[in-house]
Amino acid sequence: MKVTEHIAEAKSTLFSFEILPPLKGKSIQSIYSGIDPLMEFKPKFVNVTYHREEFVYKERENGLLEKIAIRKRPGTVGICAAIMNKYHVDAVPHLICGGFSREETENALIDLQFLGIDNVLALRGDSIKTEATFRPHKDGHANAVDLIHQISDMNSGTYILDDVELNSTDFCIGAAGYPEKHFESMNMATDLLYLKKKVEAGASYIVTQMFFDNKKYFAFVDACREMGINVPIIPGLKPIKSLNHISFLPKFFHVDFPEELSKELLKCTSSEDVEKLGVEWGIHQSKELLEANVPCIHYYTMSNSTQVKTIAENIF
Ligand code: FAD
DSSP: OOHHHHHHHOSSOEEEEEEOOOOTTOOTHHHHHHHGGGGGGOOSEEEEOOOOOEEEEEEOTTSOEEEEEEOSSOOHHHHHHHHHHHHOSEEEEEEESTTOOHHHHHHHHHHHHHTTOOEEEEEOOOOOTTOSSOOOOTTSOSSHHHHHHHHHHHHTTOOSSOOSOOOOOOOEEEEEEOTTOOTTSSOHHHHHHHHHHHHHHTEEEEEEEEOSOHHHHHHHHHHHHHHTOOSOEEEEEOOOOSHHHHHHHHHHHOOOOOHHHHHHHHHOOSHHHHHHHHHHHHHHHHHHHHHTTOSEEEEEOTTOOHHHHHHHHHHO
């Protein structure tokens, strides 16, 4: 079923979450042990992130360095199929532009259709560590909007080579939105302009980047509505978990902690303190979002479900 159909049918706010594929070599069991504790909250869909290749340097016998591309977390599509088979919930694979030619994208979408996957979260992806800025595949897409166009084209039966009898796909397409602006964007107005283009291209719902200040989400939704972006906007929440997160999350995800939270974080002396506060803050944010009747609350588990489970016990 499509994410938008789940939302349309729902009588109250839905629960959903996102997981990461495990590091290469780990078993599918590591995925199930993260999902099992959350199934009691009846998620309607589970997102699975996509991780592109990274380059590492390996020293050869002659002392020269060899540049090798490896994907440390492969398996997105296989995990989606396994989740649907085991739990009978919809799985939403993330599909990115980075590293994909248009033909590889087309083939990936055909795989998803054959597996009975109805939803895709269409993203650009970030630059890899060796690139200063994002560089698309030479035959690929530079922005998520272009990927969304390709998926919408397939939904109307248009493939890259239009010379065979073509079977239309019927994907429900999600796109990313940034309540605190995407870090590369000149300003919020420009970012919203491009977000609107993603919706016009065929995205029928938006999932937000994590945020810690609900006021920013509410302001973002208002700004979207003013721009004429009228699709559901699903808030994404991430519980802070460790002392390391205090600097890592703002740096990596370009988000701020509100003062009320930062004051409490300053009092934490151990990761256990932060983890407890992360749960309390997650409950506080979730309660307010629930009262505002948001369509769904989407939790970033980063493959650790303990905090999300405690939050969900207090909310759903
Ligand atoms: P875009 O929509 O292409 O936007 C990127 C930047 O370009 C923005 O500044 C935007 O304003 C600008 N822009 C957009 N369209 C145009 C245009 N036509 N012309 C010029 N500028 C334009 N990354 C992964 O690698 N794997 C994942 O699984 C993953 N999952 C994510 C899930 C969510 C919910 C979110 C919010 C992010 C996720 N990301 C993931 C990170 C994401 O790939 C990065 O944030 C990336 O930098 C931007 O992706 P986007 O789809 O928003 O890109």
